[in-house]
Amino acid sequence: MSLPIAAWYDFDPFRELHDWLRDHTADEVVYVVAAVIGAAGILTFVGLGALVNVWLERRIIGRIQVRRGPNRVGPFGVLQPVADAIKLIQKEVLQPRVSDSKLFNLPPILVFIPAMLTFAVFAWAPDLVYADLNVGVLYLLALSSITSLAIFVAGWSSNNKYALLGAMRVIAMAISYEVPMVLTLLTPVLFAGTMSISGIVDFQRHYDVWLAFLLPVPVLVYAVAATAELNRTPADIAEAESEIVAGYHTEYSGMKFGLFYAVELINSLAVSGIMASLFFGGYSLYGLDEYIPPWMIFIAKIYFFYLGLIWLRGTLPRLRIDQLMAFAWKMLIPLALINIAIVSVEVLLWRELELDDAVLGAYVAVNAVLGAALVVAFFRMLTRSYYRLPTRVRLVHDVSVPSLPAPGSAIGP
Amino acid sequence: MTELRTPPYVVNIGPQHPSTHGVFRLRVTLDGERIVDAEMILGYLHRSMEKLAEERTYTQNIPFTDRMDYLAAMTGNLGYCLAVEKLAGIEVPERGAYLRVIFAELQRIASHCMANGTFINDCGAWQTPLMYMFREREQILDLFEMTCGARLTTNYMRIGGVAFDVPDEWYPAIEKFIREMPARISEYEEMLLDNEILLARARDIGVLRPEVAINASVSGPMLRGSGIAWDVRKAEPYSLYDRFDFDIPVGHNGDCYDRFVVRMEEMRQSVRIIEQAFSQLPGGPVSTPVPLALRPEPGEVYARIESPKGELGFYIVSDGGPAPYRWHVRSPSLINLSVLKEMTVGLSVADAIVTLGSVDINVGEIDR
Amino acid sequence: MDEPAVIVAFWVLAVLTLGSALMVAVVRDLIHAVLFLILSFVGVAGLYITLSADFVAVVQVLIYAGAVSVLMLFAILLTPRSARDNAPVPYSAPLSALAGLIGAVIIFVAVQTDWAKAGDDGRFQTTASEIGRALLNPYVLPFEVASVLLVIAMVGAIVLVRPASEEEGA
Numbered sequence: 001m002s003l004p005i006a007a008w009y010d011f012d013p014f015r016e017l018h019d020w021l022r023d024h025t026a027d028e029v030v031y032v033v034a035a036v037i038g039a040a041g042i043l044t045f046v047g048l049g050a051l052v053n054v055w056l057e058r059r060i061i062g063r064i065q066v067r068r069g070p071n072r073v074g075p076f077g078v079l080q081p082v083a084d085a086i087k088l089i090q091k092e093v094l095q096p097r098v099s100d101s102k103l104f105n106l107p108p109i110l111v112f113i114p115a116m117l118t119f120a121v122f123a124w125a126p127d128l129v130y131a132d133l134n135v136g137v138l139y140l141l142a143l144s145s146i147t148s149l150a151i152f153v154a155g156w157s158s159n160n161k162y163a164l165l166g167a168m169r170v171i172a173m174a175i176s177y178e179v180p181m182v183l184t185l186l187t188p189v190l191f192a193g194t195m196s197i198s199g200i201v202d203f204q205r206h207y208d209v210w211l212a213f214l215l216p217v218p219v220l221v222y223a224v225a226a227t228a229e230l231n232r233t234p235a236d237i238a239e240a241e242s243e244i245v246a247g248y249h250t251e252y253s254g255m256k257f258g259l260f261y262a263v264e265l266i267n268s269l270a271v272s273g274i275m276a277s278l279f280f281g282g283y284s285l286y287g288l289d290e291y292i293p294p295w296m297i298f299i300a301k302i303y304f305f306y307l308g309l310i311w312l313r314g315t316l317p318r319l320r321i322d323q324l325m326a327f328a329w330k331m332l333i334p335l336a337l338i339n340i341a342i343v344s345v346e347v348l349l350w351r352e353l354e355l356d357d358a359v360l361g362a363y364v365a366v367n368a369v370l371g372a373a374l375v376v377a378f379f380r381m382l383t384r385s386y387y388r389l390p391t392r393v394r395l396v397h398d399v400s401v402p403s404l405p406a407p408g409s410a411i412g413p
Numbered sequence: 414m415t416e417l418r419t420p421p422y423v424v425n426i427g428p429q430h431p432s433t434h435g436v437f438r439l440r441v442t443l444d445g446e447r448i449v450d451a452e453m454i455l456g457y458l459h460r461s462m463e464k465l466a467e468e469r470t471y472t473q474n475i476p477f478t479d480r481m482d483y484l485a486a487m488t489g490n491l492g493y494c495l496a497v498e499k500l501a502g503i504e505v506p507e508r509g510a511y512l513r514v515i516f517a518e519l520q521r522i523a524s525h526c527m528a529n530g531t532f533i534n535d536c537g538a539w540q541t542p543l544m545y546m547f548r549e550r551e552q553i554l555d556l557f558e559m560t561c562g563a564r565l566t567t568n569y570m571r572i573g574g575v576a577f578d579v580p581d582e583w584y585p586a587i588e589k590f591i592r593e594m595p596a597r598i599s600e601y602e603e604m605l606l607d608n609e610i611l612l613a614r615a616r617d618i619g620v621l622r623p624e625v626a627i628n629a630s631v632s633g634p635m636l637r638g639s640g641i642a643w644d645v646r647k648a649e650p651y652s653l654y655d656r657f658d659f660d661i662p663v664g665h666n667g668d669c670y671d672r673f674v675v676r677m678e679e680m681r682q683s684v685r686i687i688e689q690a691f692s693q694l695p696g697g698p699v700s701t702p703v704p705l706a707l708r709p710e711p712g713e714v715y716a717r718i719e720s721p722k723g724e725l726g727f728y729i730v731s732d733g734g735p736a737p738y739r740w741h742v743r744s745p746s747l748i749n750l751s752v753l754k755e756m757t758v759g760l761s762v763a764d765a766i767v768t769l770g771s772v773d774i775n776v777g778e779i780d781r
Numbered sequence: 782m783d784e785p786a787v788i789v790a791f792w793v794l795a796v797l798t799l800g801s802a803l804m805v806a807v808v809r810d811l812i813h814a815v816l817f818l819i820l821s822f823v824g825v826a827g828l829y830i831t832l833s834a835d836f837v838a839v840v841q842v843l844i845y846a847g848a849v850s851v852l853m854l855f856a857i858l859l860t861p862r863s864a865r866d867n868a869p870v871p872y873s874a875p876l877s878a879l880a881g882l883i884g885a886v887i888i889f890v891a892v893q894t895d896w897a898k899a900g901d902d903g904r905f906q907t908t909a910s911e912i913g914r915a916l917l918n919p920y921v922l923p924f925e926v927a928s929v930l931l932v933i934a935m936v937g938a939i940v941l942v943r944p945a946s947e948e949e950g951a
Contacts, residue, residue, distance in 0.1 A: 065540060313539065321763075322761070386609065391674070399642055
């Protein structure tokens, strides 16, 4: 496709390389070279993304807390992630003697693999997908379940009672929140009729409507479920178990801990990417992607949602584990199920009755109203007990000095 | 159907805490998630102040009171000086008394800022409200530093008044503070008070029933949170408190949330008192001259004040010499802590941490 | 599907799957056994991909490697430590002979069968929509029975872990 502006970003050298290889060598060579170059590109984005995210997170949370973030290392502290990485690399690697040494070094690597693999299915531009799987959405969900497994191995191989406790809580939360995630990620699939991510983005581009407008409640439910899967505040009992015990990465020092931390940030980017692709149009911006490189739009959207995640982290206190599980099972899953029912009916009417595409506008309005009513109703139902008592205190002006009780009488048991 | 038997196991919380409460050790016995038993082991910060005080003159003992409750030094000073003045029958001039009230209330606000900030920190918000409240606390500590040179261990009150008069730059600073603080407190209330997550974490957690509170002689915001209207400033007014018009906040349920809101409201009432005291501030000397080695008449005295943590009492026995014969502090944190087991049995460990945060202890005062 | 790349992938995945399955039976620590089992699940998922069953492969990873293995790990954690090693049992010789015999029978039958692949034209096909249609038209009854079974399992799990004191008061 040709773009009107001079296309330094059109990856022409890669296109020429591809054509040259295709004409001169076997198909397998083309495949392997394309795979290697694409993987290098994704790794670059992931690596740079981790660095940028460390800086962004610390500066923005600092600003939310009425203080500056790091500003000593480099202008505006931009070299702070580099300093952090160097510090972590040169730390002494402590390994407890009784830990399961064969398994101990595996989790940092194991948890990094799904984080990286998530980026393979994203559609960065209309013809720029690394692996256009037909089951892309399911693939993303499968990867998140592997992450929780790696965390369990981390907690187990530490041979530390508290690490195991933290790891088991993480797994309980991960499998609880996987259900709302699966259910809400099915609703774009229902509308688009395909499970491939580029197909869903094409649907949004073709009909010129973001699925976020058609599906407001699944977006909210997915945002909450993804925050819990990422173990970020307000659902970060895994790492903030350090109120009394340390989390699953307590026995990991140095760069192993650095890998866990980096993976949390990369997973945040991945989740933002999923949200941007499936619900907010991916690389398309209502026709603006004719003038701006689509992958820039996509990356901008990813960082927009990542800033939202940082905002949540900086402002909200955290919930207890049983409150989190109750929230998942009692509020998110019913909401997601009801939404699947509503969306299925809508899609059925639209496709079977071959209605006009303008009915999508009607769906936007209907879903917004229904969604608002549902969310408010569930919320009222679940938090009624908190407002049973007044949330303000009463003011007393005069104190009556009580007389001492008569000898022999007692107050209380 | 046979039950799954899991043996109870013992978890040691402390003595090194991530939460800023000091060196305090709590040994809890857990059955699954619930706490079955909670045992406190204190004494990690014991500095034998009460014994050391028997070797020093009354004026030399004032810095000890700074370091007992190091987050509320002014009120510690105030309690001690009131006790010695009651023992020795010394009058305090008006200006000194007004300055005492202003600084004591400023210290109350600073201590409550810290207490509420760390409480929400224990609830999980990564220090954001703490940083906001520290902004106000910095203003107050600047006021302290202007007057007596120190931010934390102020050593400002003397027997017979206060040590120094306030400098000129203090007046605009405190006017600015009085002007801005109510709006800031409203900002905190707006952000925090109806927050569902805070309610979920703190409502019905750590409930202290009123009769248990009275039985255990709990005092301060813990007592008022349980619904009992008692404040030493109103019940036995000391040092001009009967001249000021203020209310005391009283909670409904005795849980952590009520104590949190009580402390917030107390900050606002303290600003009221400071405003009235500042407008009525007279001129004159700030302290009565007192001999360096004061020898009060033999006798004993117990004087109590309302410190930010509760009722702080000083029991001094004099034998006519320059040093006290016996010096005992009724520390509110220690007495308030005695109901911790009652409050935490049946909760999970995370709730126990939140409850401990809402008791607002200061280990320096517990161990002395 | 006779390209050299597919054949290489098949052999690598087959060695991985069978090798880790063998390690499950051989290795001493039970947690290691479960981890090798997870590896064999992933290998099976890869084999599904070589058979052009993309949906089944991803669901295999999602369900088996993601959820069933977690279940097994939790079950192991609830057993006392002494019962947790993969120790040799008294009758291991006759039992391994029996297992070998069963394995040989299965391999013989599998090799002798004339497997017919549905809609095979040598290329990779997408199967998700086919499976969906199949589940809702010819196979709808097993689909519904399976969901009822899952509900029964969930209700049973909740009944199992309810605290006994609630039942006493009823």
